[in-house]
Amino acid sequence: MGIPHGKDGGAGDRRAATLADTVDRLRAELEQLRSAAGTTAVLEQAKGLLSERLGCGLAAAHTHLLEIARDSGVTPEVAARLLLTPEPGGEGRPSPGGRTIPDLVARLRAVSRTPAAPPPGPAPPAAGGLGEQIEQTQRIGNLGWGLWDLAGGRIYWSDQLYRIFGRDPSEGPLPLDRLPERVVAGDVPLVVHLVRTLLDGSEKVDNEIRILRGEETRDVRLMGEPVLDAFGMPAAVRCICQDITRWRLGERALKASRVQLERRLIAAERHQAIEMQRSILPLPDGIVTKPGLRAAVRYLPAGHSARVGGDWYETTAIDGEGVFLAIGDVSGHGLTAAAAMARLRNGLSGLAFSGAPPDRLLGWLNRLTLHWPTSLTATVLAGRYDPARRILTWAQAGHLPPLLIRDGKAITLDPPEGILLGAMEIPEFELETTSLEPDDLLLLYTDGLIERRERGLQEGLDLLIRAASTADSYDPEGLLDHVLRAFGAPNPNDDTCVVAIQIE
Incomplete structure (x- = not known):
């Protein structure tokens, strides 16, 4: 008979595999710890x-x-x-604050409403026990009471009320009409009104005031009620103050x-949103040369730290198809808008290689927008430029029309029909054809350039036309610099993307 092979070797392999699994599990547990x-x-x-x-x-x-x-x-x-x-800018840490007492107050109120069983251990002394408990209650809760006897002209303050106001008991309590003297100037009208309300006997008061205690200001809750006599006239005023x-x-x-x-x-x-935009939408340095044209781009994030948007652009040369041009703006701000911008831009860039006209591209892009997991709308302008014939064929989905600058005069091109992406299931997009001449300039832009809270859309568009018509240089970069200077600081609430295209 022959000698069997591999039996002991198989067992060794299994033991080695088990040992390796055990080592991996222990490493994972160590990392978790x-x-x-x-x-x-x-x-x-x-x-x-x-x-x-x-x-x-x-x-x-x-x-x-x-x-x-x-x-x-x-x-x-x-x-x-x-x-x-650490705080940016080297700001110091806040100084330690005081402890709050909501738990103590809640317990005191609960005790006052519901009789509690005596705690285990020795009972409190019968003589003076209640008075001592009241005194301790005022001390723990920082509560003081006062009574102004209007009929007899006498005033009674508890010891804790003297402490709250920082007043020496030898000076005696304050009359009601002198309470405004002890509050900050901004609270004087309120305290005057509260005192009048109590003296009129009309209703109770419960307000927070700020009192002056030496060099410091204290926050005090003032609760008071009038005590009426048999004729319904105020005979006294009772108040409780809590520091x-x-x-x-x-x-x-x-x-x-x-x-x-x-x-x-x-x-x-x-x-994170800016880094995502930079990785997806790198900005070129200087002039970009494409077949039959030269282009320059400016992108300005919103001035407000919380409002990074989804503006984007595209200039791509396609063999046999000329140059594909596009600019868009996704609704919303932050990471969601940046992610949506990436999806739409990449989707449209890929669809552009199909050779389909811009109106059909926007229809396909609308379907993509409707299938986004969250509600989304966007504006887009897309076009194909034929450098041989100098003809731009374009369509738009709710986007602002381009500006044409010819011989130093700027005009707005009449836009074809088109509704923003994500608004309808089957929208209609029209196609427009524009003949261009050498040295013509096209300005594509998002609404962040011209729309501000302090001015309307038409006012911003008029400013853009004036700025483009008075530019010192009609080089793409010179035009962009002149236009941005005319609008001043970046839009604080929205991103701005501007593309200047010069026809060769």
Whole structure:
């Protein structure tokens, strides 16, 4: 009999494979542990930062971190990393704020509404027990009360009310008509109105005011009601004041942290959108030469940090088909608009090689727009330039018509019919033919150039025509520089794309 081969070798291979799987699994688990440890460290640092800013404990800081993440639409880990990112420009960290007391106040109100069972342990002393508890309640809640006896002319203040107003008890309480003297100037009309309301006996008051206590300003909640006699006339006024300064400081610090996080999220999204645009839509340096024409391009992102848009252009030479020209603008801003811009531009660039006329290309592009996962609209102008005959055949989908500059005079070309992409299932696009001459200039542009909040579309178009007609140079780059100078600063709310084409 022969000796069998491969049995022991097969078992060895299986053991080696099992060992390799085990090593891979252990490596993956080690990476997970490292990642979890890193995440935990970031969360702890962010909690420490919030604890310092808000003047609260680590548990409360953790709660605030979760609230910030929830309100900002990001995970707690992302929120923590963004909060720990240094401020641009070298701004200092906010000074630590005070602790808030909403939990203490809520407990006191609950106790006042619902009798609670006595806690285990020794009972409080019977003599003076209630008075001591009231005093402690005022101290913990920073609450003080006052009573103005209008009939007898006497005024009573609790010890805590003296502390809230920073007033020496030896000076006595303040009359109602002198309360406006102790508030900031901006709150004087409000306090005068509140005092009059109480003295008229018409209704209760509950407002926040800012009082002056030495060199500092304190936020105080003032709650008061008139006490009426048998004839319905005010006989006294009762008020409760609560110093809520630390609460408001905590709220302002928390709001500042949220604003900081939102600003950094917006800046991160803007950076990603601009990088995406640059990778998809590289801007040429200087003049671009195509068969029968020379072109220059300018692209200006929106001045506002949150509004990177989806403007784009295309100039492509196609063998036997002349030069394909296009410019467009996708609705919306940010990464969504940049991604949609890439899809439409690439789609149209590919369709252009089919040799189909521009009106048919726009019809196909409209179908592509309708199948975008989210609601989307866009404007596009597309054309084919025949350098042999100097003829531009073009169509538009809700886009602004080109500007023709000939012999120093600028006019707007009459646009063919066409509705913006994504508005209808089966739109109709007409085709237009324009004969051009040597040294003619065409200006293609998006609405960010001429439309501003402070002026209408027609006013901006008139400005563009004047600027193009008075240019010092009719070189493509010289024309673009002159036009952009005429419009001043970039549009703060929308991107701007301008293409100048000179016919040879």
